Amino acid sequence: MKNVRIKIIVFIGLLGVMSCDSQLDLAPADVYIEKDVFETSETAEMAISDLYHKLFLASVGPTHVIPDASLPYVGLPAISSYANYFGGNLTPTDGQVENIWRTYYEAINVANVFIDKVPVFGQYDETLEQQHIAEAKFNRAYCYWALLCFYGHGALTGNNDGLGVPLQLTPYDGFNQSDLIPRNTNGEVYAQIISDLTDAVQGLPETYETQLKTRVRATKATAQAMLSRIYLYHRDYESCDEVSSAVIANTNYKLEPELLDLFPLNTDGTTSSFSDEVIFGFPVSANGGNFQYGTHSIYYYNKFIWVDADFIESMDPSDERRTDLIFQGNPNITNPNTANEKTTFKFNNSEQRDDVQMIRLAEILLNKAEALTQLEGVNGETINLLNQIRERSGLNPVQESDFDSKEALLTALYNERYIETAFEGRGRFDFIRTGRPLRNPDLTENQKVFPIPQREIDLSEGILVQNPN
Template sequence: MRNTHIKIVAFVFFLGFISCDSRLDLAPTDILIEKDVFANVENAEAALSDVYYKLFLASSGATHVIPDASLPYVGLPETSSYYKYSGGNLDATDQEVENIWIEYYEVINVANVFIDKVPVFGNYDEAKELQHIAEAKFNRAYAYWALLSFYGYGGLTGNFDGLCVPLQLMPYNGFNPSELIPRNTNGEVYAQIIKDLTEALVDLPENHGDNIKTRVRATKATAQALLSRVQLYKRDYQACVEASNDVLANTNYTLETELLDLFPLNEEGTTSDFSDEVIFGFPVSSNGGNFQYGIHGIYYYNKYIWVDADFINSMDASDKRRTELIFEGNPHITNPTTANEKTTFKFNNPEQRDDIQIIRLAEVILNKAEALAQIDGVNTESVALLNKIKERSGLSPVDVSDFATKEELLTALYNERYIETAFEGRGRFDFIRTNRPLRNPDLTENEKVFPIPQREIDLSGGVLVQNPK
């Protein structure tokens, strides 16, 4: 891992952890030693904000865009800084290759402090201590899922013996060559993610008291929803169905009937009232964007990247995801390359202060439908779940008789996920795990996996080995 000591940074109260107005004031106030951080619940809650904030930093900006820019539904010129991530032979010294690694390990390191030190230094209500540890485990699990998806060799294609990333499960206490950790296997990383989420479920609350808090902090449903995704990626389809069932039975979450209520117009950057469909996200627009998460760095509105015209034309003309969630974007663009292009309404704020939806109910519905199809082939429940998504978008339902084979049903489900979750930062991973071609259809399996950052290999003295080229 990066040769940097990660410290707990105490932030003033954000996300409504303590304040009643759900402010997201994230200016750091002090560096506290662990004993002081966990001396009382107020300090611990403020410090826990740093874990969530680091997860936002790791998951936004280029990290969000690269998985989508790897697919042809995103329009971008060859001069775009994102273009190289859809090609092969990605350089191990590339800045984003390094940044993604560093930022997710910063999440893990601060989460590790909570998991390891709260039992030692915690001096507040035990139930709240256990909740904080559980929230840290959720954040750590999400970070390892992301690292596996980018760097795990065969991690998305069922190669559980392939090398993934080092499982650093203790706080980083300085560089010690004798304690360097080699890369664990994909199977070991999957097992740790599932272990963290399963343990977190015991102590996470059902909700945090109001709509926004319940959707920006980990709950039981948040952990179950991430388990649904992870088990699908791992190809444990029965476990995926079980985790999905737990989420779908939770009445705190419902499929939004109107897409424009799910992704509302946000011209002022102040719309931070997540729909009941959102299970977990980052409320970037809360309170007008003042000293919160900053900006998300996802440049769709200004059409540095845009929605490819062929993708738009491939959608049914009556599909609301085409008629409502594709728009002109910035009206002042004069660049002839992009002036006449359209972009996604999912990021419609001019100042990049849109709320970021990380997990939502539609994904879990599609997870269950796909897992059931893998288990049972053509079946009525998968088709019914598929129709929930199609009908919400104004499309005619399909029938079991429309699918002659399991493969035909899976193809329909893959296509629905492709349209439904476009521009939400996971497209690359879904295409790799389902063996569909990326923007560059000629990439080898080796070229679909990010290289381990050369800096990390050098710092490890060769303990970390590079992915095959």
Template sequence: MKNRIINIYGLVLLAIVGSLTACDKQLDLAPEDTTVESEVFQTAASAESALMDVYNKTYEANKQTAYTIGDVTTRLIEVTSTYSMALVSGNLLTDDYTAEEIWSKTYSAINVANVIIKSVPELGTYNEDLEKQHVAEAKFLRAYNYLVMLRLYGDGALKGKMDGLCLPLQLAPYAGTEFVSNNALKRSTNDEVYTQIIKDLSEALPDLRVEYDDDLETRARATKGSVHALLSRVYLYMGNFQKAAEESAFFVNNSTYRLAPDLRSVFPISSGVDVDLDEEFIYAIPLTFNGGDHQFGTHYYPYYSKSVGYVSDDYIGKFSGTDQRITDLIWEGNPLSIYNSGKLTTSKFNNKDGRDNIPMIRLSEMYLTRAEALARTDGKVQEALDLLNAIASRADAAFVDYNLSDFATTEDLIDRIMLEREKELAFEGLHRYDIIRTGRKLQFKNGDGVYEDVPAGRYVLPIPKREIDITKGSLVQNPGYL
């Protein structure tokens, strides 16, 4: 079945599907050539090929800064790249290429998901249950991509500002041959975007599989588990801790997902060829290799080369000397790199050619989400402590389990859970958003080696100037960039 995964993540679609997806987003011009869509959805195989383009575009949207911004903009990384300093300090210009590329590539994925969601029910002529599954997978991916965008562009979206402006909710494929400014979508509120994400995930849940015959597919495609996990993350970002706890409860004693006894098996040294996904992955983008040519090329993460910076002493100082997350998952990286010689980096991404599995949601995140949510709703409860102990003891054989009496207050327990999230999930694209949603400050080290606060209005990226210009102002800029 591995060849099937190769098809999922490496497929270069023929023109018949490309013509459906050539327009990256609602704000672009439509493609000049079109193809009858019914030809694509006559068979399960061709429809699945179109669906796999959504997976591929989701990878394209998350293979660079959209993923690493979650960590390189925090004190986990000592940034040395001059270009990256603008991102880290909140000084991006409104016409910055990074903000525009993230926007463009993510809306490209959303647009192809819209094609599946609309066209399969209307034009599909294959097995009805499989049609429903394909639509459900597309809804999961649309929700995932909208959440990526929400946390980067939504004004106050992680701070409970539900009336803040978020994103244009494009829920139908782009149509038409000419851009008309008065038809351009405006930015929906954070509340409206959150509501749509939850709606997509809730509608997807009944029609998704629990698991596939092949374990790699179970962790690389949308399942009931990945929906519950993403819903848990959504509710955590919203501050709805009761719902976050309910969704993450799906993973308690769930035999499909298990914590590995050692972290090196979760993040093995990558050969650059097919590398299995460990059982604790709920959703990941897998490394694939076919015919001697890596289907994805490289993911352009800067960790191995240390071209952006290196792991900070501040982060390393939070561990004991027996913790696997230091002994096994921190190393020098490329010893021949011209960048930051002798400094340390993460080995979660360790292939010299950038050919690694990409973690999107892991079981350890769900343990810590449930622990935090239970503590915030029920106080110092044993289950929250047990979940914290499970993650900490797995990483460090010398760790001694906590007792409830070790924490004077519920806030002390929550603080310790948040520290464990930082240690466990570092370099997986999440830390920035934990900082923002918990009311802490984003900081960067200036040229004098002193930490400064990022301006409060720059906790989100600018709406790309190009998008504002071509809509003639239908899209408005985030307040911090006016």
């Protein structure tokens, strides 16, 4: 077998790889023969951090903000760079349309290298080899979920036969026209995601040696939590209920009683300590600005975009998500149009060094509640799950008698998710999958789906089919 040379950026430290402190030291980038990278546990552990790094790069910045800016809870300048993503005039040559596609496929390629090459070249403990493959499958599944949300035509509205994205499941080995693959259907992509995550559950550990590493590397519960999201999006409510229950029963995770402990004041960017509610996230602040997790480029603190005043007023006055997690933000804003606006406490570090929470227990509670309601209508277990979220935020509990129909309870759950997970980078997807209008209510279903990047269409010489409209 030939040795394909791959470029691996080697990181040592936080992701559990080789250091006992919370800093992440950057070793020089180099070019390694695959056999050298995957032969020993030490080098494989170094390389696995590059996989998480690429998922981080793909998931933050505009990729995170666009789904939020698509909804009316975000305030925007009169002329906003985000307007194209909800205005209905998005083009296949748009920079972010290309960037989101490229960065997720870069992460997928690194995952594919692990899955393909560790069984060939790995000479270390077999259990650790299987863990690395499982981590790669979790990362690949996450990337394909994100790609479906942006580019899959009908992926969020139950159209399994609609065109999704190409399932590239082997490492890139140079451009070859004969290797180009067409877009798979949404159903096929969902099936691959579920297969990867199901495999990952088998190979991942329950925990790592520290609480922090348990939250920043994939565990069994991380894969199960991602399955909870996938099954809900795929409308497999029975499976969503089952896997959500497994996560909720896991004693390593619990709902954080205090919102300000879940999203702590992070003035200096080095105060990270992931709450027990966090199932998976990126440890930006714990790295003190080092390269791997230097900044997340989500500028909420500086109010480039902000929390819409009408959204604030729509919340109950006693809701602690309003009183505790919305604040004035950067006091040094000189733009008179934004100086008096408020922003979210979820990203309160001035240098964008807040930890980025990707999956947390509150979402899983809401996933199970929504799945149960779809299956059983108004029921006591859903009410209990909903009240856990409400009461944590200082709101009065609700009763079964408050809802006269399944639809009424679903509306309440959708609204609770809307408030609870605002500014966490998934709002657009939740609104599309539940049939609610985006910021521009006149968008057609075709206009809610990103176009396939034109450069990919051109390179494929027509093998990739563009989305309608």
